[in-house]
Amino acid sequence: xxxxxxxxxxxxxxxxxxxxxxxxxxxxxxxxxxxxxxxxxxxxxxxxxxxxxxxxxxxxxxxxxxxxxxxxxxxxxxxxxxxxxxxxxxxxxxxxxxxxxxxxxxxxxxxxxxxxxxxxxxxxxxxxxxxxxxxxxxxxx
Amino acid sequence: xxxxxxxxxxxxxxxxxxxxxxxxxxxxxxxxxxxxxxxxxxxxxxxxxxxxxxxxxxxxxxxxxxxxxxxxxxxxxxxxxxxxxxxxxxxxxxxxxxxxxxxxxxxxxxxxxxxxxxxxxxxxxxxxxxxxxxxxxxxxx
DNA sequence: TGATTTTAGTTGACTTTATCAATCAATATA
DNA sequence: TATATTGATTGATAAAGTCAACTAAAATCA
Numbered sequence: 001x002x003x004x005x006x007x008x009x010x011x012x013x014x015x016x017x018x019x020x021x022x023x024x025x026x027x028x029x030x031x032x033x034x035x036x037x038x039x040x041x042x043x044x045x046x047x048x049x050x051x052x053x054x055x056x057x058x059x060x061x062x063x064x065x066x067x068x069x070x071x072x073x074x075x076x077x078x079x080x081x082x083x084x085x086x087x088x089x090x091x092x093x094x095x096x097x098x099x100x101x102x103x104x105x106x107x108x109x110x111x112x113x114x115x116x117x118x119x120x121x122x123x124x125x126x127x128x129x130x131x132x133x134x135x136x137x138x139x140x141x
Numbered sequence: 142x143x144x145x146x147x148x149x150x151x152x153x154x155x156x157x158x159x160x161x162x163x164x165x166x167x168x169x170x171x172x173x174x175x176x177x178x179x180x181x182x183x184x185x186x187x188x189x190x191x192x193x194x195x196x197x198x199x200x201x202x203x204x205x206x207x208x209x210x211x212x213x214x215x216x217x218x219x220x221x222x223x224x225x226x227x228x229x230x231x232x233x234x235x236x237x238x239x240x241x242x243x244x245x246x247x248x249x250x251x252x253x254x255x256x257x258x259x260x261x262x263x264x265x266x267x268x269x270x271x272x273x274x275x276x277x278x279x280x281x282x
Numbered sequence: 283t284g285a286t287t288t289t290a291g292t293t294g295a296c297t298t299t300a301t302c303a304a305t306c307a308a309t310a311t312a
Numbered sequence: 313t314a315t316a317t318t319g320a321t322t323g324a325t326a327a328a329g330t331c332a333a334c335t336a337a338a339a340t341c342a
Binding site: 004005006007008009010011012013014015016017019020038041058059106109112113115116117118119120124125127128129131132133134135136138139140141 | 253256260273276280
Binding site: 174175176201202204205209227228229230 | 326327328332338
């Protein structure tokens with residue numbers, strides 16, 4: 001496995017993923033972006049969840065997260081509630097509209113996952129994910 | 142392997158890759174971007190190579206490729222030569238400066254690859270790449 | 283052969299993603 | 313108590329990306 005080809009192979013896969021996600025989200029006439037989707041999912045799955053949590057999970061700059069969350073608030077998909085533990089931060093919550101969107105998005109992700117993993121065994125997929133995590137861990141040391 | 146986690150896992154890996162690449166390119170005081178690097182590598186490895194070839198290889202829009210190549214020409218990293226087979230297109234070639242950059246970039250990629258694959262067998266890596274290609278193929282059908 | 287369709291490359295306009303720097307206030311640490 | 317760190321915001325800017333429209337060359341069709 002030569003180094004250039006392996007890196008390029010991964011870039012290709014993720015690019016294909018993003019294109020597929022874009023296509024299916026668009027087909028549902030949803031106006032959210034991939035990063036919106038990811039943020040909403042994180043907020044739905046972590047409790048409590050602050051901007052800092054999202055930034056850490058995604059390993060992104062605080063500035064980007066602030067803007068991303070601000071957009072989601074504007075779209076009435078999430079809201080901020082005071083964090084009793086820390087006056088500097090706010091807890092993020094999905095609105096009803098956000099919950100509704102999350103359901104649609106989950107469906108999209110399922111479709112994409114099924115398409116991607118067609119004819120591939122659960123075992124192989126589990127191995128693949130394990131390897132992905134290993135590689136990521138190595139890179140982040 | 143749940144669908145959301147698997148997609149997220151891949152995004153994390155590629156994000157880590159890009160960050161690592163950025164860090165190492167910056168450390169060499171090179172002013173190129175990741176896409177510059179990828180384009181230069183493609184041009185070096187395909188003969189003949191036209192803008193259309195690059196766009197197809199990367200599965201990107203022609204507009205982006207035109208701009209990318211234009212930037213590389215401005216930086217004197219590549220040049221265009223008439224394509225005798227088709228008056229509409231031009232063959233892309235690396236300049237000496239481009240060749241020099243390519244060598245540095247190859248070193249960066251090798252470092253990243255070695256870091257990423259630390260303690261992982263060649264066999265496992267080959268399997269991983271094979272799987273990556275399968276998944277990409279499924280998505281692009 | 284001429285008409286029509288497709289393709290290579292360019293430009294315009296706009297969107298999405300992303301980071302560094304600076305700042306202020308709250309919290310943690312020495 | 314003084315100092316350092318952290319949460320969030322804003323400014324400024326860069327990189328990556330796409331759709332649309334266009335022109336000219338090439339391919340295809342009748």
